[in-house]
Amino acid sequence: MQNRRYVIRGGIEGRERLRLLSEVMGPSTRALLTEVGVPAGSTCLDVGCGGGDVAFELARTAGPTGRVVGVDLDETKLDIARREAGQHDLSNITFELGDVTRWKSDELFDLVYARFLLTHLPDPGGLVAVLRRHTRSGGVAILEDIDFRGHFTDPACPAMQRYVAWYTSSVQRRGGDPNIGPRLPGLLREAGFDDVQMKLVHPAALIGGIKLLTCITLENIADVVLQDDLATEEELRQTIDELYTFARDPHTVIGGPRVFQAWGRNTDISA
Secondary structure, three states: OOOOOOOOOOHHHHHHHHHHHHHHHHHHHHHHHHHHOOOOOOEEEEEOOOOOHHHHHHHHHHOOOOEEEEEEOOHHHHHHHHHHHHHOOOOOEEEEEOOOOOOOOOOOEEEEEEEOOHHHOOOHHHHHHHHHHOEEEEEEEEEEEEEHHHOEEEOOOHHHHHHHHHHHHHHHHOOOOOOOHHHHHHHHHHOOOEEEEEEEEOOEEOOOOHHHHHHHHHHHOHHHHHHOOOOOHHHHHHHHHHHHHHHHOOOOEEEOOEEEEEEEEOOOOOO
16 A cells, blocks of 8 residues: 655665654654653554554553554555564554554544654644544644754755755645644644643754754655656765765754644543
């Protein structure tokens, strides 16, 4: 099952990129889950779960009396996630193949979560409304998503500017919003969530981390950049090489997209 709106490569390459992304985002996501709270015994839903990194974290936190369901379109990533869940001795987690906008469940969840998913959807508000229908009364929805305009470098890096322009154009052409981050609180309110709160994190580095992730992401959108005629193969290769050279210099600074974290409660007593 393929998602034609998703501009970043899936499969094994996509899983390895998500592994690095989780290394970059892991500390801030764990801090977010700690602040919002994941009590032992919680039932959790991770939509667009990818390789399962956050689902694993939720499963550990919810404990053996809790349960986690991860849903994603990429069967290759899900197969890897199932295998890794076994390696981590996480028996309280299942992964299901499906379109999260149409996926249905007979149970309600204490916590529903989505990271870097809404940015790719033409109707993000529709999905947040779906998430509310999956959330029990008193339960919480947690969203993390990007504002791609947040990228910065020191000194200036033309290769970074081209990358941001290409990524932005590719997502917008497929109906997504690469700068959706600031909209998250409003989307939660519009869907009927209450007590909406927000935080902002901004990954930046001198060595590794977001610097390497930026380069790998550019490589992983190469197919759509060429497909959309945003650059020639030579221009793309030159930009990838320039960005790697810049990122490998420990005297340069790269900041990635701003990441908005927002959450809200479902206080509907009928849920």
